[in-house]
Structure formats: structure tokens, C-alpha cells
Amino acid sequence: MSSNAAAVRNPVPIRACTVSRDVQNFDLLIEDMEAELGESWGDLSFQNALKYLDLPEARSLEFIAIALDDEDEANLTQVQAIIQRARSLDIHVILIAEELGPIILHRLLRLGASDFVPYPLPEGALHDAIERLAQPAPVAGTTGAPQTRKLGDRNGSVIAVHPLAGGTGATTLAVNMAWELANQRGNDAPRVCILDLDLQTGSVSTYLDLARTEKVFELLSNTAMMDRDFFFSTLQTFNEKLKVLTAASDMLPLDLITTDDISRVIDMARANFDFVVIDMPGTVVQWTETVLNAADVYYAMMELDMRSAQNALRLIRALKAEELPLSKLRYVLNRAPRFTDLSGRARAKRMAESLDITIEVSLPDGTGQVTHANDHGLPLSEIAPKNPLLKEIRKLAQGHLESQRSAAQAA
Secondary structure, three states: OHHHHHHHHOOOOOOEEEEEOOHHHOHHHHHHHHHHHOOOEEEEEHHHHHHHHOOHHHHHOOEEEEEEEOOOHHHHHHHHHHHHHHHHOOOEEEEEEEOOOHHHHHHHHHHOOOEEEEOOOOOOHHHHHHHHHOOOOOOOOOOOOOOOOOOOOOOOEEEEEEEOOOOOOHHHHHHHHHHHHHOOOOOOOOOEEEEEOOOOOOOHHHHOOOOOOHHHHHHHHOHHHOOHHHHHHHOEEEOOOEEEEOOOOOOOOOOOOOHHHHHHHHHHHHHHOOEEEEEOOOOOOOOHHHHHHHOOEEEEEEOOOHHHHHHHHHHHHHHHHOOOOHHHEEEEEOOOOOOOOHHHHHHHHHHHHHHOOOEEEEOOOOOHHHHHHHHOOOOHHHHOOOOHHHHHHHHHHHHHHHHHHHHHHHO
């Protein structure tokens, strides 16, 4: 009798709540919440969540898990209000989303949601998200990751590749250069990763026959909570030598990631790899400046045509207006005229003079072998080891290796 009375007087404190249209639609979430919290959690409808958050009992909540699917678009106004109210009370918000568009997720994350987990829940995903909530926040005024975690023991070189027009071969250069760097023989082969930051039309995964996963969106949406394990769990491995951050499975808004997000991802990659190759979008965005400042070399890919010339001029003007380092740009002419094509070489010279630039790298036409390799998800060296384009890319890669070794010896 007394024990029953004690149980009534001392109920189990509620540490978290799920919020959904009908939690029975998310049976895996119920199982994971019970596994993580036992009886220390409750369930709220969208209609009751705001009312509960206004009660004194809500102050004990550590987080709420808002579960949404494609039928919840009509409830977005309520969901946004719930997120804002929870964050005003310093209650973390985890989004559990099934078949919800990236634009909607982006909007909800920007309102203050702390983390995102796709549904059906991957094994251990909710546990990992709850653990990340407990990690210390970044020090105010810094763009890096939390001070308490280890990044890595390297300080890699950053090589960015930016197309000045569609089809200029930027992704082909990025993928094959990364592979050539990673494919060095010997015990001192460098560690290399490639980051596909073309959020909407990134093709690195296609060129290397890798799957696009929801983990990429999860990482980019939560870089403030990213640690080394989180970062490496998002990377995929190509042929046991090259680590790859693919584009996400869905097209993402270009403003999904901020300059702080990009800084954290690049810092993490540099700390764990000798070379970080970045495949950039053709569009100049707010974080292009961040990549340019972080890069040791920034390749601008162009062809011998008017669109490339005009876009190069626009890029130069934009960088000058912002007083950004033009010296890092290395102009690459793809499908350059052959040595015997005097007329083509004269045109290339006139274009460079009119733009007041120096074309430092001229890449020959790789012919249909390039398309064949890309369609089969393999680097050029695996399909056409004697391809003339591959030979020039290999020279570039070798140059980067020698530069890094010289810098290491000088240090």
C-alpha cells in the first residue's frame, strides 16, 4: 500500500516527448524511444504540444522528437511554432522525417531544430542524435568544431575545382586528380578525400559508382555537432583508397550550408587527409569565398568559347569587388587546341590576353573514353590508362605531391 502511494507521489520524470500527427505511424521511433529512455518519455499531438510547452512540467524536457511524413505539409505552421517555442525554452529539437522534401527540412532546421534523422530510423541513429545533443556547443565567436574533440593529426592541402560553364570537365578533373593522388604506390601514399559540394547537380557519386545517402544531408545540416566519427561515417570509400563525400540523394537549396558549415567540413577534412579535393558548383554562393580562402589552389575550368570567356570575366570582377585573392586562381583550358592547331592556339592566346589572365594548364580532349569511364563509374586510369587527358592530370597530381613534400622538408 505504501509503495503504491510512493509511486503516485514520485512519478517517473519525463525527459523527452515525441510530437506527431499519430505516433503509431512511426513504430520504429516508439521502439527506439523506449530503448533509450524507458518510461521517461511521452507523446504529444501537434495540437497539444504548444499547450504542454507552456506548462511548468515542460522545463524538465531535454528534447522533443518531431516526427513528420509527406502528409504533414498542412501542419507546417504548427510545427514551426513548436520548434520556436521549444528553442526559446532551451529544449533541443530532433526532426524525424520520412519522405519530406529537403526545402521543408532546410526551413525547419533553420528555425532551430538541433538534429535530423531520416525515417525509417537507421540502426543506432536516434541514439547517436541524442548523444550529439549532449556534446558541448562550439565556443562563441569561432567557426570551428567544439574545442573538446580531436580533429586529426594532419594538415592537408585543399584543391578546389570550379567550372566556369557547364560541361567544361570540372568534375572529371576533380575525380581523376583525387584518384591519381590516392593511387600513389609505396608506403607514403597520401590520404585523399574528395568533397562534392555541388548540392544540386553533383556527379562525383555517378563518376565513381557510389550511392547517394541521407547521411550527407544529416551531416551538412548538423556541422556544429560533427565530430570525427560522424564525419567518417558519412564518407564512402572507393576501391579502398579514396574517401568520398558525395552530394545528397535529393537536390538541396544552395543556402542550406553557411560559411561556418563549410569551414567546419574543410577543417575536419584537412585534419584527417593529406589532400582534400573539392568539386564546386558552377554557381557562386556565399561560401565560395570560404573555399577560395581555404584552398591552396583554385582551378577555374574553361573552354575555348565565348560563354567561358564571359563567365571568367564575371568571376574576376566579382572577386575583385570583394577583394578576394585572385592569385589562387589557376585557369585550366579543357579540350585545348593541339600543338599543330595554330589557329586554335592563336585564339586561346587572344582570349587570355583579352581577359588579362594566364592559362596555366591546357588539357587535351579526352575523346569518348572520358564519357565511357564516367558512365561506368570508374576513373580514366581504369578504363584508358594511355588517354592523353589522363597523362596531363597525372602530371598535375604529381606536381601537387612534389609541392607538398617540398613544403614538408622545408618545415
